[in-house]
Amino acid sequence: MSQSPEIGSRTRTRAIMEKYGIRTKKSFGQNFLTDLNVLKNIVEAARITKNDNVIEIGPGIGALTEQLAQAAGQVVALEIDADLIPVLKEVLAPYDNVTVLNQDVLKANLPELIQQQFTDPTRPIKVVANLPYYITSPILMGLLASPVDWDAICVMMQKEVAQRLTAKPGTKQYGALTLAIEYQMDARIAFDVSRRVFVPAPNVDSAIVVLTPRREKLAMQPFDKQKLFGFIRGCFAHRRKSLWNNLQGVVGKDPATKAQLEKVLAQLELPKQVRPERLDLTQFIELANALHAVGLL
CATH class of the missing domain: 1.10.8.100 (rRNA adenine dimethylase, C-terminal domain)
Structure with a gap:
C-alpha cells in the first residue's frame, strides 16, 4: 500500500519539495523530518494500533502521516498551510484511512471535529504531532483545556521545553508549564531527536514527549x-x-x-x-x- 521510497526518506522529501515548488515557511515554523527510523519510533512511542483514531497536527508533506496511516485505524491531519493541502492529498492518496483538513488546531472545535470526521468516534483518540516551536505551549494548553478525553498525546518539541514538561521540583526547568501538565497528565520523554534530521535544520535539538492521563488521583482538588x-x-x-x-x-x-x-x-x-x-x-x-x-x- 505504501509508496517506495517512503515520504519520510530524505530523497523522497527533496523530490516532493522540488516537484511542487515547496519552500518551508518560517511563519508556520516548518521543518520537515527526514529520518524514517525517527518517524517509526514516534508511532511506536505513541503505541498506535488499528483500534486508534489519531489527530495529527501539522502534517507538512505527510512523512509522519504516512507512518500513522499504516499503523492506525483512522487519521485526521490538520494543516494550517493551505498551499500544502493539494500536496498532502496527492502524496497520501494511497491511504483511504486519512483525512486532510485545512485547519488551525488552535481554532478547531475538537469534540465536534472528532464526531464529524471519525467513522467510530468512540475509539481511543490520540494526538501525534511535530509541533512548531513557537506555539508549542498554546497548542498543549489548548489540547488539555478541551473536554476530549485523550488516550495519549505524543508530540515532538524543542528539547528545552520537553525538559520543562518533565521537570522535578527544585530544578531550574520546573515551572508553571510543568505544573499545568502534571495536573492532568503523566509526562515522559521517549527519546531525543537531533536537529540534523530536519530540512531545513533548526537551531536546536528536539525531543519526543508522551503525555498520558494521570494514573494517580490528586491528593486534593483546587477551589477553581x-x-x-x-x-x-x-x-x-x-x-x-x-x-x-x-x-x-x-x-x-x-x-x-x-x-x-x-x-x-x-x-x-x-x-x-x-x-x-x-x-x-x-x-x-x-x-x-x-x-x-x-x-x-
Whole structure:
C-alpha cells in the first residue's frame, strides 16, 4: 500500500519539495523530518494500533502521516498551510484511512471535529504531532483545556521545553508549564531527536514527549482550576524572587493583606524566603485553597 521510497526518506522529501515548488515557511515554523527510523519510533512511542483514531497536527508533506496511516485505524491531519493541502492529498492518496483538513488546531472545535470526521468516534483518540516551536505551549494548553478525553498525546518539541514538561521540583526547568501538565497528565520523554534530521535544520535539538492521563488521583482538588493556574503563573512571575515577594504581586501589598498572607504561610509551614520552584503541585493547591478561604484569591 505504501509508496517506495517512503515520504519520510530524505530523497523522497527533496523530490516532493522540488516537484511542487515547496519552500518551508518560517511563519508556520516548518521543518520537515527526514529520518524514517525517527518517524517509526514516534508511532511506536505513541503505541498506535488499528483500534486508534489519531489527530495529527501539522502534517507538512505527510512523512509522519504516512507512518500513522499504516499503523492506525483512522487519521485526521490538520494543516494550517493551505498551499500544502493539494500536496498532502496527492502524496497520501494511497491511504483511504486519512483525512486532510485545512485547519488551525488552535481554532478547531475538537469534540465536534472528532464526531464529524471519525467513522467510530468512540475509539481511543490520540494526538501525534511535530509541533512548531513557537506555539508549542498554546497548542498543549489548548489540547488539555478541551473536554476530549485523550488516550495519549505524543508530540515532538524543542528539547528545552520537553525538559520543562518533565521537570522535578527544585530544578531550574520546573515551572508553571510543568505544573499545568502534571495536573492532568503523566509526562515522559521517549527519546531525543537531533536537529540534523530536519530540512531545513533548526537551531536546536528536539525531543519526543508522551503525555498520558494521570494514573494517580490528586491528593486534593483546587477551589477553581483556572484560577489555580493563574495563581501559579503569578508565583513564577519572577523566578529569582522568593515565593513571598511573588505572592505580593498576586494578592497585594497593603499591610492587612501582608499580615493575612504571612499567617497563611505560617499555617502551611512555608518559609517566606522559599522559592516557588521548591513547591510541588499539592502544595500549590493547598496554598491557593488557603488564600481563597481567607478572601485573598
